Amino acid sequence: MLRYAMKRFVLAIAVAFTVSIGAFLALHLATDPARAIAGEDAEAQVVQQIRVEYGLDRPLPAQYGEWLTDLAQGDFGDSYYWHQSVAHLIIEAAPTTLRLAGFALLITILVSIPLGALAAINANTWIDRAALSVAVSAQAIPSFWLGLVMIVVFAVELHWFPVSGGGSWAHFVLPAFVLGMRSVPAVMRLTRAGLIEVYESDYIRTARAKGFRGRKLLTGQALRNALLPVVSVLAVQLGHKLGGSIIIESVFSMRGLGRLALDSILGGDIPTVQMLVFLFALTFVFLTFLSDLINAWIDPRLRLR
Template sequence: MLRYIFLRGCLAILVAFTVSLAAFLLLNVASDPAQAIAGEDATADVVETIRARYGLDRPLTVRYFDWLGGVLQGDFGESYYWHKPVAALVADRLDETLTLALSALAVTIVIAIPLGALAALNPNSWIDRFALGVAVSAQAVPNFWLGLIMIIVFAVMIPIFPVSGDSTWRHFVLPAFVLGSSSVPAVMRLTRTGLIEVMGADYIRTARSKGFRGWQLLRRHALRNAILPVISVLAVQLGQKFGGSVITESIFAINGLGRLALESILGADIPTVQMLIFVFAIVFVAMNLLADILNAAIDPRIRIG
């Protein structure tokens, strides 16, 4: 098990390094950071002054390894837009995004897994068709449209929840539902397919012969083997919630990392955008690593293979 974790950890570090390099190149080669900071109407002298002030006149490799060395030491650089350490900006808004991401994942689990299980226990029935209809609807509706509809219905017409903000748990109900609903189709279909496949196995027939039925059969025998791919998808979805929270946080005015990313892009704040991409990538890689470890712990065949 330790060898498996070590190999997966090394692969995760390699992926994180590759993402950091790709993000740095895209932000510093695809466009001129000094020109972006100065603005389109800035003169050449102003652009050169900005380039010298922020060290953008140094070779690209030197700038990358300086940035990477700073990241490894906990120094994420200074924001061009807010003139504050990037680490402080990320730390100030991390709680909001983490709360939103975990709440959205909880919404996905509460809706998708029971629906998938019901559909698997009643294949080709109206329950199955209803579950598939919910999945198709959730996949077809864009987050920004659903967010606006939720605000109109549950914050304006029926004022149950606040329109915007992040000061109480009630502020996260609507955005968590909006962000979590986008993951329902994949998790629901995967749960349904996995359970239908498992329910035809020999050991399930043996369990039925012993008197196990319905949810008892599902919980004690079928779900353990069918849940492995679902765990991987949930971990990936949690990683995606961090990077995919930009639209949801903007609609509901939540001061999280997604909204910080949007503000940094609009303000041409290269260090903050670069660091946020790196943070989102690290979270995504870490969630995949966690999923691999959990799957290996549940199914010994994975770590032996």
């Protein structure tokens, strides 16, 4: 297990390094940071002065080396837009997004896995078709529209939950539900397909011959092997929730990383956008590495690869 973990860790480090280069080059080649600081109407002389002052006139490899060195020392740079350290902005906004993503993932698991198991047990019946209909509906409804409907019904009309903000757990119920439902179709269909395949395997027939039925057969024999691909998908979905919560945070007026990314893009704040892109990508790398370890723990055969 240790050898497998080290191989995956080295691969994760290589991917993270590649991502750092991509995040740096994409923003510096797509826009002019000096122009973003000075403003669109600034004179060329002012732009050039800012370029020299911030060291933006140096070759890109030299700028990347300095950025990577500062990053290794925990220095994320300073925001051009808010005139604060990027680390402070991220630390201030991260708790909201982490709570939102965690609650959303919990909703995804509680809805999709039981629904997928129910559909697999009753494959090709009206129950299976009803479960698939729920999944298709959840995928077809736009997140911003569902969020607005939830606000009108449960916040404005029924007064069950707050309209916006993130001060208490009640503020996260509606946005977490909307964000979590976006992942239900993929996880539900994968759980259903995995269980149907597992139920047709030889060891399940042997288990049935030994008297395993119902929940005992599902949880004790079938579900563990069927969840191997689901773990990987859940890791990716958690990454999507962390990095793709811009719409939800905007609809519910939550000050998280998604809203920070949106404001930074609109404000031309290159250091903040650059660091957020890198952190979001790094999150995907880490979650993929973690899912590989969990899958190797569930299925020892993976450790031989």
